[in-house]
Amino acid sequence: MIVRVERLTHRYGERIALAEVSFSVGQGEIFGLLGPNGGGKSTLFRILSTLQAPNEGTATVAGFDVRQQPDEVRRRIGVVFQSQSLDKKLTVDENLVAQGHMYGLSGARLRERIALVAERLGLGQRRADIVETLSGGLRRRAEIAKGLLHEPQVLLMDEASTGLDPRARRELWEYVNELRTRDGLTVVLTSHILDEADRCDRLLLLHEGRVVGEGSPGELKARIGGDVVVLEAADTDSFATRIAQRFPVQPKTVDGEVRIEVPAGHRFISELFEAFPGEIQAISLHKPTLEDVFVRETGAPLC
Amino acid sequence: MIFWLAAMTLCRRELVRFWRQKSRLLGVVASPFLFWLILSFGAGGEAPRFFFPGTLVLTVMFSAIFSTISIIEDRREGFLLSMLVSPAPRLSMVIGKILGSAVLAALQGIVLLVFAPLAGIVLTASIVAQAALVLFFVSFALSGLGFFIAWKFDSSQGYHAVMNLVLLPMWFVSGSIFAMESAHGVMRAVMTANPLTYANSALRRLLTPEAAAGEPELLLAIGVTAAFGAAMAVAAAWQARHDNARSFA
Numbered sequence: 001m002i003v004r005v006e007r008l009t010h011r012y013g014e015r016i017a018l019a020e021v022s023f024s025v026g027q028g029e030i031f032g033l034l035g036p037n038g039g040g041k042s043t044l045f046r047i048l049s050t051l052q053a054p055n056e057g058t059a060t061v062a063g064f065d066v067r068q069q070p071d072e073v074r075r076r077i078g079v080v081f082q083s084q085s086l087d088k089k090l091t092v093d094e095n096l097v098a099q100g101h102m103y104g105l106s107g108a109r110l111r112e113r114i115a116l117v118a119e120r121l122g123l124g125q126r127r128a129d130i131v132e133t134l135s136g137g138l139r140r141r142a143e144i145a146k147g148l149l150h151e152p153q154v155l156l157m158d159e160a161s162t163g164l165d166p167r168a169r170r171e172l173w174e175y176v177n178e179l180r181t182r183d184g185l186t187v188v189l190t191s192h193i194l195d196e197a198d199r200c201d202r203l204l205l206l207h208e209g210r211v212v213g214e215g216s217p218g219e220l221k222a223r224i225g226g227d228v229v230v231l232e233a234a235d236t237d238s239f240a241t242r243i244a245q246r247f248p249v250q251p252k253t254v255d256g257e258v259r260i261e262v263p264a265g266h267r268f269i270s271e272l273f274e275a276f277p278g279e280i281q282a283i284s285l286h287k288p289t290l291e292d293v294f295v296r297e298t299g300a301p302l303c
Numbered sequence: 304m305i306f307w308l309a310a311m312t313l314c315r316r317e318l319v320r321f322w323r324q325k326s327r328l329l330g331v332v333a334s335p336f337l338f339w340l341i342l343s344f345g346a347g348g349e350a351p352r353f354f355f356p357g358t359l360v361l362t363v364m365f366s367a368i369f370s371t372i373s374i375i376e377d378r379r380e381g382f383l384l385s386m387l388v389s390p391a392p393r394l395s396m397v398i399g400k401i402l403g404s405a406v407l408a409a410l411q412g413i414v415l416l417v418f419a420p421l422a423g424i425v426l427t428a429s430i431v432a433q434a435a436l437v438l439f440f441v442s443f444a445l446s447g448l449g450f451f452i453a454w455k456f457d458s459s460q461g462y463h464a465v466m467n468l469v470l471l472p473m474w475f476v477s478g479s480i481f482a483m484e485s486a487h488g489v490m491r492a493v494m495t496a497n498p499l500t501y502a503n504s505a506l507r508r509l510l511t512p513e514a515a516a517g518e519p520e521l522l523l524a525i526g527v528t529a530a531f532g533a534a535m536a537v538a539a540a541w542q543a544r545h546d547n548a549r550s551f552a
Contacts, residue, residue, distance in 0.1 A: 085381060089323045
C-alpha cells in the first residue's frame, strides 16, 4: 500500500473537517476522493500534500509519515493544485526548469526530464510559449507536467479538471491512464464530478468529514439493487409517505424530488401510475449512479 | 545544492517577470520622481538637491513593496504554493525572493540615480559605485522587511495598512524631507533609532554632502544599512520558518 491513512481527524477550530478517516491506496491505482464541497476532501488533499498537519491519526506516503518526514514525502509526491501554480509570465520551459530546481534537478538530467514530460503531455510544440497565451487545457497539462517532472510515485490532483471543457477533460484522463499503465503511477484525486469519479479504480465517498462509502464505482453502485426512479409531484413529502404505505419501497425526498430504489423500475412505474392517477408530474428511470449511492448513504445530493 | 538551485531560480524568476512587465518600471520610478519634482519646484532653492537622496530611498521602497506584496497571493494559490510542497528548504525561498526583489529595487534606484545631474548633483564613477552599493543594501533590507510583513497577512489589505502606518512614516522620519539637524529632540531620537535614516544619510553624504551636517558618518551609515539588511533577512527567514512550524504543530 503506497498511501496509508489511519484514523485521520482534523478540526478547524470547532468545525470537524475530518473524522477518523481511514483508507489505503495500492500502487498503480487511480483513487478518487468524492464528496461535496466542505465534505473533507480538500483537507485530506492538504494533509497528503504536506501543506497541513493532521490533528490526530497518521498518513503515510511510500512509508513516510507526512507529519514526521514531510521532506521525504515531498520528494515522492507530485502535486497538481486546483488553482494555477504556473507563473503565467514565464514560458512552459521556464516554469519546468524552476520546478526542477526545487527538486534538485539541473543540467542535462533536467533537460531530459523536461523533454520527456513535455512530450508525454503533448506540450512538445508549446514549450517556448508564455503560459498566459495557452488555453486552459494546455495549462492544466503543463501543471501536470510540473507535478510529474521529478518522477513522483504518487500524483495528487485536486479537482484537476475544473474549468476544462469536455474534450480537454477527456484528454486529461487519457494522459492519466497512460501514465498509470506505462509507469505504474499511483494517482489520488479529488472530484465532485460523477463522470470523473466513474473513471477511478476505487473511490472514497466523503460527507461531512466522514467516510460514507469505499469501493470501486461498480461495487458502490451494486449497493443499489436494480433501478432508480425519480419523480416529481405537487407535494413531494406527503406523496413519498403515501408511496411507502402502498408499496414495499423506501422513497427519499431530495431536492424536491422523490427517489425510489426498486428492483424492476419499468414495472414499478406503471404500477405507480395506476395507483396515483394524475398526480405524477414527471418521472424518470435510470441505472444507479454514484450520485444515487451518495444520496442513499447521506440523504444529501453530491453537489 | 538544492538550496541554491531553488534560491537562484526564484531570484531569476523575479527578474524575468519584471523584464516582461516593463510598465512596472514606470510605476516605481515615475511616482517618486514626480514627488521629487513637486517638492523641488514647490520649495525651490536647494530643494532639488536636498530631496534627491530621499527620492532614491522612496523608489527602492516602492519597488520592494511591489515585489513582496505578491507573496500573499502567490503562496496561497500560485507559484509559491508548489514550492511549499517541494523539498526545497523554506530558507531558500526566503533568500531567493528577497534577493530577486532587492536586485530589482536597486536597479530601479540606479535608473533614478542617472537623473541626479538634473538636481545639480555631480556624479563620478566612484560616487555611482558607492551609491549603488548603498541602494543594494537598503533594497535588500526593505525587501526583507516586506517579506516579513507579507508572510503575516492573508490579504493585501493588511499589508497596505502596514505600508501606511509603518513603512511610509519610516521614510518620512529618515531625514528624507527634513534634516536631522533641525529636528526636535524627541524626533531626533526617533530618527537616530530609525534604520532607514542611515540609508538616507549614506546617500546624502555621497550625493549632497553639504546637507549632511549632524548626520551619521558615511561608513557608519553604510554599516548600519548593511546590518539592517542582514537583520531583515533573518527576520523574514524566521517568519517563514515559524509559519511552517505553526501549520505543522
